[in-house]
Amino acid sequence: MKKNEKVLLRGSEAIGEAALRAGCRCYFGYPITPQNELPEYMARRMAELPGTVFLQSESELAGINMVYGASATGTRVMTSSSSPGVSLMQEGISYLAACEFPSVIVNIVRGGPGLGNIAPAQSDYFQATRGGGHGDYRCIVLAPAYLQEAVDLTYRAFDLADEYRIPVILIGDGMMGQMMEPVVLPEFRKDLPAKEWAITGAGKGPSRFVRSLLLDVHVEEAHNWKLYRKYQRIERREPQSESYATEDADMVVVAYGTAARIAKGAVRRLRDKGMKVGLFRPITLWPFPSKAVARLAESVGKFLVFEMSMGQMVEDVKLALNGKAEVELYGRPGGVVVTPVELSRILSRRYNAMQHEA
Amino acid sequence: MKGMKKVIGRPKYLKEVPNHYCPGCGHSIIHRLLAEVIEELDIRDRAICIPPCGCAVLAYYYIDVDMVEAAHGRGTAVATGMKRCLPDRVVFTYQGDGDLAAIGTAELIHSANRGESITTIFVNNGVYGMTGGQMAPTTMVGQKTTTTPKGRNSVTDGPPLKMCEFLSPLDGTAFLARTSVHSPKHIQKTKKAIRQAFQTQMNDEGFSMVEILSQCPSNWKLSSVDSCRWIEEGMIPQFPLGVVKQRQTEPS
Amino acid sequence: MIHKAIIAGFGGQGILMMGVTLANAAMREDKQVTYLPTYGAEVRGGTANCTVSVGDEEIASPIASNPDYLVVMNAPSLHKFQSILRKGGHCLVNTSLVHEKSIRQDVKVYEIAASEMAEELGDLRAANMIVLGSFLKISSMVKPETVLEIVDETFRRKSPEVMERNKEALWAGYRFFE
Numbered sequence: 001m002k003k004n005e006k007v008l009l010r011g012s013e014a015i016g017e018a019a020l021r022a023g024c025r026c027y028f029g030y031p032i033t034p035q036n037e038l039p040e041y042m043a044r045r046m047a048e049l050p051g052t053v054f055l056q057s058e059s060e061l062a063g064i065n066m067v068y069g070a071s072a073t074g075t076r077v078m079t080s081s082s083s084p085g086v087s088l089m090q091e092g093i094s095y096l097a098a099c100e101f102p103s104v105i106v107n108i109v110r111g112g113p114g115l116g117n118i119a120p121a122q123s124d125y126f127q128a129t130r131g132g133g134h135g136d137y138r139c140i141v142l143a144p145a146y147l148q149e150a151v152d153l154t155y156r157a158f159d160l161a162d163e164y165r166i167p168v169i170l171i172g173d174g175m176m177g178q179m180m181e182p183v184v185l186p187e188f189r190k191d192l193p194a195k196e197w198a199i200t201g202a203g204k205g206p207s208r209f210v211r212s213l214l215l216d217v218h219v220e221e222a223h224n225w226k227l228y229r230k231y232q233r234i235e236r237r238e239p240q241s242e243s244y245a246t247e248d249a250d251m252v253v254v255a256y257g258t259a260a261r262i263a264k265g266a267v268r269r270l271r272d273k274g275m276k277v278g279l280f281r282p283i284t285l286w287p288f289p290s291k292a293v294a295r296l297a298e299s300v301g302k303f304l305v306f307e308m309s310m311g312q313m314v315e316d317v318k319l320a321l322n323g324k325a326e327v328e329l330y331g332r333p334g335g336v337v338v339t340p341v342e343l344s345r346i347l348s349r350r351y352n353a354m355q356h357e358a
Numbered sequence: 359m360k361g362m363k364k365v366i367g368r369p370k371y372l373k374e375v376p377n378h379y380c381p382g383c384g385h386s387i388i389h390r391l392l393a394e395v396i397e398e399l400d401i402r403d404r405a406i407c408i409p410p411c412g413c414a415v416l417a418y419y420y421i422d423v424d425m426v427e428a429a430h431g432r433g434t435a436v437a438t439g440m441k442r443c444l445p446d447r448v449v450f451t452y453q454g455d456g457d458l459a460a461i462g463t464a465e466l467i468h469s470a471n472r473g474e475s476i477t478t479i480f481v482n483n484g485v486y487g488m489t490g491g492q493m494a495p496t497t498m499v500g501q502k503t504t505t506t507p508k509g510r511n512s513v514t515d516g517p518p519l520k521m522c523e524f525l526s527p528l529d530g531t532a533f534l535a536r537t538s539v540h541s542p543k544h545i546q547k548t549k550k551a552i553r554q555a556f557q558t559q560m561n562d563e564g565f566s567m568v569e570i571l572s573q574c575p576s577n578w579k580l581s582s583v584d585s586c587r588w589i590e591e592g593m594i595p596q597f598p599l600g601v602v603k604q605r606q607t608e609p610s
Numbered sequence: 611m612i613h614k615a616i617i618a619g620f621g622g623q624g625i626l627m628m629g630v631t632l633a634n635a636a637m638r639e640d641k642q643v644t645y646l647p648t649y650g651a652e653v654r655g656g657t658a659n660c661t662v663s664v665g666d667e668e669i670a671s672p673i674a675s676n677p678d679y680l681v682v683m684n685a686p687s688l689h690k691f692q693s694i695l696r697k698g699g700h701c702l703v704n705t706s707l708v709h710e711k712s713i714r715q716d717v718k719v720y721e722i723a724a725s726e727m728a729e730e731l732g733d734l735r736a737a738n739m740i741v742l743g744s745f746l747k748i749s750s751m752v753k754p755e756t757v758l759e760i761v762d763e764t765f766r767r768k769s770p771e772v773m774e775r776n777k778e779a780l781w782a783g784y785r786f787f788e
């Protein structure tokens with residue numbers, strides 16, 4: 001492959017290849033649809049790459065703990081799964097957060113709760129953005145909408161994970177995993193950051209340990225403060241979003257990932273008909289781009305949150321706007337993927353109702 | 359005195375701090391043995407211990423090697439991740455019976471079956487020590503615990519799990535032994551077994567585990583002396599001691 | 611402008627391969643493109659379909675709710691998709707396997723007995739390439755030369771023979787609507 005050459009890749013392959021190029025050396029995971037193409041790709045590719053470890057774990061629980069072990073040694077490591085499997089990983093993610101072990105976790109979200117189905121869904125938003133497991137912690141959550149963005153964010157995820165020593169969750173869905181789009185792949189990372197905290201055997205120096213059991217409440221409190229300050233730093237520095245046709249908009253649709261693509265299609269249709277509708281797309285779900293939304297509220301009176309769930313991100317939008325604008329939800333749970341045509345009908349109805357009231 | 363070996367005294371790699379274990383607890387003996395073996399094999403620089411969730415969770419305060427604490431039961435999965443990244447280190451888990459044979463059974467079996475080149479120090483005291491003496495998978499039939507006030511009932515609770523025997527048919531297991539620390543003679547045998555287990559790992563022969571019957575006077579509600587007697591009379595008939603499996607590797 | 615095509619038929623007819631080839635050609639021509647196959651449980655029913663979107667501006671949704679083109683390789687696909695074809699859209703039908711007519715009066719229908727033609731060429735499996743050739747003619751989504759290039763690259767290493775046969779099939783389908 002030539003440098004900067006476009007290649008047509010499936011979403012799962014794009015994510016896998018970007019991870020390897022980012023210096024990911026270990027993959028642990030357990031099969032679950034609709035993300036099996038990702039571990040399969042890793043198994044194939046890692047067999048060709050010396051010094052890498054691919055291991056199919058006996059469960060997601062084991063997998064995430066293998067990630068924990070590998071990360072403890074300072075190695076760039078990832079796992080992937082889909083909703084039920086990620087539920088099982090929550091214990092491990094909490095420990096990763098507590099011990100500040102960098103890691104990348106891909107969740108190709110499917111319809112739920114329970115076994116649900118394998119259709120595209122966005123019902124794991126709360127789980128991803130609120131920590132998900134026990135304790136007071138956060139993970140950085142990245143939500144690409146395009147495959148080039150999936151490549152770029154996967155690549156970046158490993159840097160973020162190392163920089164902040166934090167688990168990073170990349171959220172997608174079956175549609176993103178299966179679809180193909182041209183992407184330009186980044187170069188293989190060569191100089192990875194040194195990790196003086198890694199546990200690799202004491203050598204001649206003093207022995208070290210990493211643990212999350214902090215029985216002294218003041219020590220635990222101090223640790224929580226330290227984590228909190230880190231989270232604040234991330235909230236200041238890392239929010240990312242895209243605004244589309246929002247300059248003169250009277251109504252703005254808020255959507256991420258696959259839903260945002262559908263929404264963009266719908267917004268274009270409405271623009272063609274002369275309706276002043278725009279799109280705001282969070283790229284980082286945590287930290288949520290609250291400031292950017294709030295800024296829009298200076299000129300936009302109405303926000304319509306479109307989610308493939310019965311309303312999870314809508315809470316962050318409301319928190320960000322804090323009453324400054326009207327917020328409405330259009331949620332489609334269960335794995336239903338509405339078409340841009342359907343969505344544009346719904347949007348135009350709400351838009352017209354709003355104009356009518358005004 | 360001339361010609362006499364120093365037998366008592368702190369091993370080099372046992373840190374000079376008072377430990378939190380109850381008087382007569384097997385954990386403190388096992389810690390000492392580990393420190394001795396690590397010194398004798400000269401592996402302190404490359405040994406990595408994965409302490410459990412259990413009474414031994416604070417092992418990192420006592421044994422002078424690098425450690426990464428694991429969630430309850432996940433030790434062998436964490437060890438797998440570490441060893442795969444650092445194949446030339448000596449990676450061992452330290453786990454209780456609840457940790458290893460209840461909540462962490464799946465991780466254990468699969469790590470053993472994959473023949474992970476790791477060692478597991480399995481401390482079988484027949485109860486959940488840390489949480490206050492509830493039934494463990496290795497509690498004896500009839501033994502009273504806080505969750506089996508009338509004694510373990512083999513019909514409703516199942517019989518005690520014999521982990522060494524359970525793992526021995528697996529191709530990935532190279533060395534499995536059950537020992538005890540209730541008498542000086544048995545303590546020496548335990549040390550030898552730990553040594554063999556580490557050597558198995560260093561020779562890259564496969565998964566190794568030493569199951570150690572260990573006193574928990576506090577939760578057994580017995581004196582130290584009676585605890586040792588309980589191991590001898592109560593536990594050993596159910597958990598026979600000895601090397602359960604030692605895979606003969608072809609001389610290369 | 612963005613054009614969307616749904617290609618549908620049985621699994622094993624090379625439906626997805628048609629879509630990927632088309633998408634690759636569009637990429638080669640530096641166009642915006644997305645390819646979206648059906649997957650998972652849906653595939654188990656033995657049907658396969660994919661959506662290819664090609665254009666000169668960013669493609670928002672990879673889904674086609676109102677495709678401009680519909681390529682049907684079997685009867686169930688006609689039933690499933692004909693109603694969403696855009697008014698004035700184009701429907702390419704493999705009449706070897708679809709004996710019914712489209713109920714739509716407001717679309718342009720193209721018929722080709724691709725399986726019979728493929729048999730004449732000596733390889734029944736080449737039917738998908740014949741239809742792809744026809745599609746290139748009626749759609750002008752991408753240039754046939756670019757598709758030939760892609761077919762060349764895809765098959766040359768595997769089997770030069772299959773490559774030649776596929777190219778032949780492609781041209782046969784293309785010329786059919788000249």
Ligand SMILES: Cc1ncc(C[n+]2csc(CCOP(=O)(O)OP(=O)(O)O)c2C)c(N)n1
Nearest residue numbers: 411412413430454455456457485486487488
């Ligand atoms: C997921 C989870 N469940 C329960 C616990 C509580 N817990 C801590 S240690 C332990 C059992 C300890 O028993 P054992 O493994 O036999 O070790 P011992 O203390 O006897 O050495 C339990 C249930 C926990 N830490 N995590």
Ligand code: SF4
Nearest residue numbers: 379380383413487574
């Ligand atoms: S409770 Fe039992 S196992 Fe725990 S320290 Fe005390 S004696 Fe040892």
Ligand SMILES: [Mg+2]
Nearest residue numbers: 454455485487
């Ligand atoms: Mg115990």
